[in-house]
Amino acid sequence: MGKKKKIKKLKARIKKLKSALKAATTHTHKVAPLAPPSFPDLPVIEGVRFAAAEAGVKYQGRLDVMLAVCDPGTSIAGVFTRSATRSANVLDCQDKIGSDATGGAAIIVNSGNSNAFTGRAGEGSVKAISEAVSKATGVPENRVYSASTGVIGVRLPHDRITAKLDELNAGLDPAALDLAARAIMTTDTFPKGAAAEVSIDGKPVKIAGIAKGSGMIAPDMATMLVYIFTDAEVEQHVLQGMLGNLTDMTFNNITVDSDTSTSDTLILAATGASGVKVTDKTDPFRDALHGVMLDLAHQVVRDGEGATKFVEVRVTGAASDKDARTHALAIANSPLIKTAIAGEDPNWGRVVMAIGKSGAQADRDQITIRFGDILVAEKGWVAESYREEDGAAYMKQDELVIDVDLGLGQGDATVWTCDLTHGYIQINADYRS
Amino acid sequence: MGKKKKIKKLKARIKKLKSALKAATTHTHKVAPLAPPSFPDLPVIEGVRFAAAEAGVKYQGRLDVMLAVCDPGTSIAGVFTRSATRSANVLDCQDKIGSDATGGAAIIVNSGNSNAFTGRAGEGSVKAISEAVSKATGVPENRVYSASTGVIGVRLPHDRITAKLDELNAGLDPAALDLAARAIMTTDTFPKGAAAEVSIDGKPVKIAGIAKGSGMIAPDMATMLVYIFTDAEVEQHVLQGMLGNLTDMTFNNITVDSDTSTSDTLILAATGASGVKVTDKTDPFRDALHGVMLDLAHQVVRDGEGATKFVEVRVTGAASDKDARTHALAIANSPLIKTAIAGEDPNWGRVVMAIGKSGAQADRDQITIRFGDILVAEKGWVAESYREEDGAAYMKQDELVIDVDLGLGQGDATVWTCDLTHGYIQINADYRS
Known part of the structure; x- marks a missing residue:
């Protein structure tokens, strides 16, 4: 990368950090009393890069779209809401889990509009976004995992998102997971992140994740979105099995008000960049992943609407x-x-x-x-x-x-x-x- | 009855009505906004008499015990909470449903203490009360149906109730169902009553019922108690079947907050005094009973805690x-x-x-x-x-x-x-x- 290009990129990142900082210090709602003291330092996960942008889906002047692009060979596992009225994005993601990993993977999330109960138009929006992400990033369309969170029953203005894809792709940065955490917030009172580093056969493996939920302002739903990344090398079916079991011990055991969103999505991406192979017998990895998931799950409860205990x-x-x-x-x-x-x-x-x-x-x-x-x-x-x-x-x-x-x-x-x-x-x- | 005795009885009734009136006009809580304009005029049901007393179980200066005594031959049907931690009274009533009707039946209810989760002592209280009711009224002990509603986990001071039984028995009056409706209230903001009269083969049959629930002040539970009386002549198994079916269409389809009491009780007594035989084919009776049950069920929702809609x-x-x-x-x-x-x-x-x-x-x-x-x-x-x-x-x-x-x-x-x-x-x- 040329120096000029690099400077431009760094300046763009500074601008976004400033925007995030401004948003973080001009809360319309107070931060939940149970919030952790600060957002944690998240490690860089080799093999995945992040970007966030202000697309103005609903809110103006705040990050509302995140893009993550994972290197070829990344295993993707996912668990989703069991709601019978789940969103077009969820149905699309479910179809794409287990697809060929050769071309990498991309995750695109917007806040401000949930694209739920928007009829056939909702499916059209998912298709348009997936196509545009594929075009901008080179990741095959069947490896683009999308999610939307926010108001329901309103047509998603997906043009505002697709218009930002070149900017997002140009700004991809391994260190920008913190901005992604902010871009997916709706009425969360704080961004949620957690990380772990574990040594397997003497080699370090890293895990870092972000989550949103369950703050809400009418008429949105308390959608929970979770994205976790690791540089471990894990076969997809092993990753999926591990994720399912650990979800039952973490996210499936939290409840704020017993109401289930139509958009709940949890995606776990293993890039393999560490070169450390993990199987379903690798307890230290499993325990570390469990810890990250539990931490994020607890943060969701701590940001529960009106929660004081x-x-x-x-x-x-x-x-x-x-x-x-x-x-x-x-x-x-x-x-x-x-x-x-x-x-x-x-x-x-x-x-x-x-x-x-x-x-x-x-x-x-x-x-x-x-x-x-x-x-x-x-x-x-x-x-x-x-x-x-x-x-x-x-x-x-x-x-x-x-x-x-x-x-x-x-x-x-x-x-x-x-x-x-x-x-x-x-x-x-x-x-x- | 001698004139002197009759005057004494009428005076006692006047005293209780005054007490009820006083309680009705000195609400600590406002009457629910959804309350009906007034308590309905309930018809006299031949074959059953009522009394209410101030036993001071928890509250002072208000009616807190009701007694109903049904003539020999009265069929009793009942449905109860399915809670796994149901109260001693509920377990006792369930045992007694279907017992021989020759000796009549008695219903005794106190407010102020639910006698729930009071260990073996709770069963002792039910036994003591049943024995005392049997002694005072002459109704066999296995035909005494008790219920308690109010604070849980506190030993029921059943002596205060048994001490009032002679007074209650002496005061039994066919027209006192309205006082019974008030005696079973806990934090209900209004007493609940409903009635119907239906003509079967040209002969009138009457139904009248009372209910309490689901107002509550910590740490009580929103117990629902319902007592319905009719002068129809109905075999117990027919009455029980009809009650079960209609409960599924009425009380089992109301919800204030999804929490189920340990003491919910619904008892239906058919005295047979009208001489009108009712079977499971007698649609007009069934419809009238349905109407009374639905009315009472709706009143319970209208008195739901904090309800405005x-x-x-x-x-x-x-x-x-x-x-x-x-x-x-x-x-x-x-x-x-x-x-x-x-x-x-x-x-x-x-x-x-x-x-x-x-x-x-x-x-x-x-x-x-x-x-x-x-x-x-x-x-x-x-x-x-x-x-x-x-x-x-x-x-x-x-x-x-x-x-x-x-x-x-x-x-x-x-x-x-x-x-x-x-x-x-x-x-x-x-x-x-």
């Missing part, structure tokens, strides 16, 4: 893992429990209620409930040692653990959620579209 | 009735839809989301959505004729219909719900136990 619900002793998860989700999604938590009320009776209604197996007299380390209820009644003051003091913390043992078997599950506050109502009811 | 969700064209109900409940329980309704936002995109997440069959391009008579979306997109101003104007009404046709088959279902407002959060989070 981060809550881990642990269920053990269930008849099966499935039963444990059913109980855990019944607790995590109960409006009565979520409002009690918001009110810092150690209302264990509502936990008993949620266990009872979940439909999974339970025996009143075998249930043990703890708030953190405090034994609250056992043997079908409040514990003799329990003092309401202790429970009330515990509930004042920002991070809470509700621990239920059913005393029936070996099944366990952990899910994460937040409380249900006036903030949630305000975000979703008070502001008209 | 009464919403009917109709789903047609589903692959099956079961699928239709799954979709309808997904819509009715979606916090995003309920908050949009609270905000008077015609947010049809969230309806699409709920249909998608429900798990039941749907095809985006076949879905038709109407708000009242306004066609909002069809063929996978917003309807061409739809104007946002029309939707917004419609949403300002107190009573709304969300109508979804899936275009797949003949399955249909209707459920009723209310919006999710700051009032709900206030009731359940802001007031500590």
